[in-house]
Amino acid sequence: MDRLQVHIPSISGDHLSAVDLPFHLDRAAGHLGEQLAGQLREALAHGRLTPGERLPSSRAMAVTLGVSRTVVTEAFQQLYAEGWLEGRHGSGTYVAAVAPVPDAAEPAEPYGPGADRPLRADLRAGRTWGAGIDAAAWRRAWRTAATEPVGGWADPIGDAALRRTLAEHLRRTRGVIAPPERILITRGVGAGLDLVAAALLRSGDRAGVEEPGYAAARAVLAGRGAEIVPCPVDRDGLVVSALPPGLRMVYVTPAHQYPLGGRLPVPRR
Numbered sequence: 075m076d077r078l079q080v081h082i083p084s085i086s087g088d089h090l091s092a093v094d095l096p097f098h099l100d101r102a103a104g105h106l107g108e109q110l111a112g113q114l115r116e117a118l119a120h121g122r123l124t125p126g127e128r129l130p131s132s133r134a135m136a137v138t139l140g141v142s143r144t145v146v147t148e149a150f151q152q153l154y155a156e157g158w159l160e161g162r163h164g165s166g167t168y169v170a171a172v173a174p175v176p177d178a179a180e181p182a183e184p185y186g187p188g189a190d191r192p193l194r195a196d197l198r199a200g201r202t203w204g205a206g207i208d209a210a211a212w213r214r215a216w217r218t219a220a221t222e223p224v225g226g227w228a229d230p231i232g233d234a235a236l237r238r239t240l241a242e243h244l245r246r247t248r249g250v251i252a253p254p255e256r257i258l259i260t261r262g263v264g265a266g267l268d269l270v271a272a273a274l275l276r277s278g279d280r281a282g283v284e285e286p287g288y289a290a291a292r293a294v295l296a297g298r299g300a301e302i303v304p305c306p307v308d309r310d311g312l313v314v315s316a317l318p319p320g321l322r323m324v325y326v327t328p329a330h331q332y333p334l335g336g337r338l339p340v341p342r343r
Contacts, residue, residue, distance in 0.1 A: 099139060106141055107148030108246065114149060115249075118158050118169060119340075125171040129159070132167075152247065155329060157340050170339070232259025264290050267325070271298040274323055282324035284312055288332050291325045307331060311338035 097113050099106050117123050130138070132146040139146070150167060153159045160170045231237070237254040244250040260266040275281060277299030283292050285304035292302050303321060306313045311331040317324065328338035 097139060099141060099145075105246065106145045107152070108249075110139075110141075110145060111149035111152045111249070114153060115156070115158060118153075123169050125169050127169045128165075129167045129169070148246075152249070155247065155337075156249075157337050157343075231255075232257065263288075264294055267291055267294045268298070271295050271300065271323075275300050276322075279322035280318070280320050282317060282321045284326060284331065286333060288325070288327065295325065307334065307336070309334070309336050310342070311336040312342065314342045 097110065099109050103109065114123075123129075129135070129150075132143050132150060136143040136146045150159060154161070158170055160168055162168060234254065236259060237257040240257055240259075241252055241254045244252050258266075258269070260269065271281075271294060275295065275298050279300050280303050281295045281300035282303045282305040283295065284307050286307070287305075296302050300322070303318050305318065305324060306316050311328060311334075312324070312326050326338070328343060330337065
């Protein structure tokens with residue numbers, strides 16, 4: 075078993091205290107980055123690492139565990155996305171200082187229409203950003219797609235190769251185990267949400283939508299006969315403690331709140 079010695083500043087800041095965390099990475103058990111992310115997540119969830127504590131650098135952790143630095147950076151990136159870790163410029167990686175969920179009576183910080191804050195970016199839907207596209211890679215992708223045979227009926231639940239790729243992506247980046255045969259390819263968010271609404275909602279059911287939130291989601295849910303109920307958000311996303319009563323379902327964007335960009339803290343999830 076590989077053991078990692080994590081040095082964390084004490085409360086006084088004058089000395090370093092050590093927390094001894096055992097990590098066991100088994101090369102025969104699959105993706106090392108996922109193993110490390112899972113073991114770090116468990117340590118965080120059970121309080122063995124607490125908010126504000128500093129983690130070793132990715133390079134130092136890789137040396138200690140005897141793995142490549144890529145393994146550690148992949149694990150860190152996954153935990154960043156989930157809200158467990160935060161980076162501080164020029165200082166390192168820390169356990170996110172996640173505040174307790176506020177009481178329902180505590181007002182959320184004003185956001186959205188009418189809030190007194192300057193416009194920093196155009197967040198209107200449908201504004202395509204193409205500056206980051208690798209033109210050569212884009213052309214290669216189109217050439218590869220053009221070599222696929224044409225004809226025959228497509229698989230009704232989506233191309234098998236695409237579903238396998240998505241299953242791997244979800245497992246690696248979101249920690250979601252979804253076998254390809256349980257993945258359904260739709261035309262987009264609206265089409266997928268409409269299928270979910272058709273399965274879960276009856277006419278008159280109350281469906282919560284973030285406010286501000288995705289306007290198309292409101293339209294889809296209303297089209298299925300739902301009563302749309304606005305749900306407040308703050309800088310971190312949906313205010314779970316302030317959810318209105320009697321909701322049948324809630325449409326939420328936890329990884330990057332739309333359109334404000336907040337990341338829902340772990341306790342709220």
